[in-house]
Amino acid sequence: MSSIRRGTWTNWAGNQSAHPKWINEPASESDVADIVARAAKSNRTVKAVGAGHSFTSTALTNGHLLNMKHLNKIVEVDRANNQVTVEAGIHISELNEQLFELGLAMPNLGDIAYQTISGAIATSTHGTGVKISGIAGQVAAMRLVNGQGEIVDINAKQNPELLNVARVGVGALGIVTQVTLNVVPAFRLRAVEGAQKLDALIENLDELVETNEHFEFFWIPHTRWALTKRNNRTTDPVHIPSRAKQWYSKTFLENYAFGAVCALGRMKPNLIPRLATALPSTGQSEIVDESYRIFASERIVKFVEMEYAIPRQYCGEALQRIRSMIETKGHKVSFPVEVRFTAKDDIALSTASGRDSAYIAVHMYKGMAYESYFRDVANIMSDYEGRPHWGKMHFLNRNELSKLYPKWNEFLSARDQLDPSRTFANAYTEQVFGK
Numbered sequence: 001m002s003s004i005r006r007g008t009w010t011n012w013a014g015n016q017s018a019h020p021k022w023i024n025e026p027a028s029e030s031d032v033a034d035i036v037a038r039a040a041k042s043n044r045t046v047k048a049v050g051a052g053h054s055f056t057s058t059a060l061t062n063g064h065l066l067n068m069k070h071l072n073k074i075v076e077v078d079r080a081n082n083q084v085t086v087e088a089g090i091h092i093s094e095l096n097e098q099l100f101e102l103g104l105a106m107p108n109l110g111d112i113a114y115q116t117i118s119g120a121i122a123t124s125t126h127g128t129g130v131k132i133s134g135i136a137g138q139v140a141a142m143r144l145v146n147g148q149g150e151i152v153d154i155n156a157k158q159n160p161e162l163l164n165v166a167r168v169g170v171g172a173l174g175i176v177t178q179v180t181l182n183v184v185p186a187f188r189l190r191a192v193e194g195a196q197k198l199d200a201l202i203e204n205l206d207e208l209v210e211t212n213e214h215f216e217f218f219w220i221p222h223t224r225w226a227l228t229k230r231n232n233r234t235t236d237p238v239h240i241p242s243r244a245k246q247w248y249s250k251t252f253l254e255n256y257a258f259g260a261v262c263a264l265g266r267m268k269p270n271l272i273p274r275l276a277t278a279l280p281s282t283g284q285s286e287i288v289d290e291s292y293r294i295f296a297s298e299r300i301v302k303f304v305e306m307e308y309a310i311p312r313q314y315c316g317e318a319l320q321r322i323r324s325m326i327e328t329k330g331h332k333v334s335f336p337v338e339v340r341f342t343a344k345d346d347i348a349l350s351t352a353s354g355r356d357s358a359y360i361a362v363h364m365y366k367g368m369a370y371e372s373y374f375r376d377v378a379n380i381m382s383d384y385e386g387r388p389h390w391g392k393m394h395f396l397n398r399n400e401l402s403k404l405y406p407k408w409n410e411f412l413s414a415r416d417q418l419d420p421s422r423t424f425a426n427a428y429t430e431q432v433f434g435k
C-alpha cells in the first residue's frame, strides 16, 4: 500500500528543490497505477524521482512526487537470453552487487552507480566506450503506467514501435515500473590511469579511443595536463595496489583534499590557476577489479555540471576552443573537464541518437557562479549541433532541441499517445517539449 506524506524534496547537488503536495511511496505497480489514475481524474500532476542525481529540474513537481524506493527488486533472470528484469526503483549500485552474485554484469556504466535504473535511462545516462551505447541501449523491454493509469508493456511483441522512444523518456511518457536489461557474464577490467599532455592526447585521440574498450580523460583547466583512464577487459585476478588505488580518482574527484582546494578557490578565484598546477601531472597506476567497481566510484565533492554530446570527429577541435575561451574570458575553473565517448544508437532522444559521440562535461564547484562559463561552453557546442544531457544543466528550449534530433516528432507523437492530458508535465517538460 502506498504511503503518503508532505515535505520538501531536494536533489543531490542541492540546486533544485520541490514542494510537492503529496510524496507517495508506492509499494507495487498497482499502487503506481492507482495514484496516476486518481491524479489524472483530478487534473493533478505526477512525477517519479529516482536518486535525485539530475542537475536539471526534470524531476520536480508540485503535485504527486513518487519515491520508487520500494520497487527495488530483481523480478526475473533469463539466463538463456542473458537478460534480467528489474523493478524501476532499484539503484544501480544494488543491482551491480546482485548481478555479481548471479555471475552477471551490466556491460557498461556511468562513473557513479547511485542512480536508479529508471532515472539513468530516462536521461540517456552513459559511460564511455566507442563500441558501446549508453545505459538505455541495454534495455530490451519495459513496462510503464501511462497518463491514464493504465499499464503498458513495451517489448518486441507488444507496442514494439514505442521501445526506441520510451527507453529515453525524460520522465514525460509514463512512470516506468519494470525494465528488462541485456546483461553479460561478469567480467574484470584493468584500469590504467595516468597523466598526459592535452595536445599530444588530442593528436592521438582516435587511436586512444579505438584501441581501448573504455577510454576517458579529464583535462585540468589552466594546465596543459589531462588525466587519462583506460579500462580494458582482463581475466587476470583482482589486483589493487594500495598506493595506486589512491593516486588518481582518489586524488581528486572523490577526495576531501580536492574539495578543500575547490573551497579555497571559491574564496579566492584568482588562486585557481595556481592551485590547478598542484593536481597530479606525473605517475601511472594500474588496478584490476570487477567491472562495476572500476566503472563507478564515489563522488564526495559537490558540484553542478553541464554536458554536451557532439559528433565524435569534432572532439579535439571543440576542446581546444574551450581551452582558449576559458583563458580569453578569464573564467576561473577548479573542476576538470571530462571527456567520454559512445557508439551511436537508434533511440529517439538518446544524446547519441544516430551518431558516434564524444561527450564534453564541464563542472563548477558548488556555490560558485557557473552560468557565464556554461553559456560560453554551450555556445561552442552549438556550432557542432551539440545535444545537452537531459539530466545536466543546459539553457535550450523546445525549438532549439527539436532541430538536434531527427526522430523528435516520433517522441512527441508517443507523448501525445501515452500522456495526452499531460499528467507527467512539469516546468522542465514544458521547456524542452512544450505543453
Ligand SMILES: Cc1cc2nc3c(=O)[nH]c(=O)nc-3n(C[C@H](O)[C@H](O)[C@H](O)COP(=O)(O)OP(=O)(O)OC[C@H]3O[C@@H](n4cnc5c(N)ncnc54)[C@H](O)[C@@H]3O)c2cc1C
Binding pocket: 012, 013, 047, 048, 049, 050, 051, 052, 053, 054, 055, 058, 059, 068, 088, 089, 109, 110, 111, 112, 114, 115, 116, 117, 118, 119, 120, 121, 122, 123, 124, 125, 126, 127, 170, 171, 172, 174, 175, 176, 177, 299, 389, 391, 392
Ligand atoms: C555525481 C554525479 C555523477 C554523474 N555521472 C554521470 C555519468 O557518468 N554519466 C551520465 O550520463 N550521467 C551522469 N550523471 C547524471 C545522472 O546519471 C542522471 O541525471 C540520472 O538521470 C540520475 O538518475 P536518478 O535515479 O538520480 O534520477 P532522477 O535525477 O531522480 O530523475 C531523472 C529523471 O528520470 C525520471 N524518472 C525517475 N524514475 C522514473 C520512473 N520510474 N519512471 C519514469 N521516469 C522516472 C524523473 O522524473 C526525471 O525526469 C551524474 C550525476 C551526478 C550527480
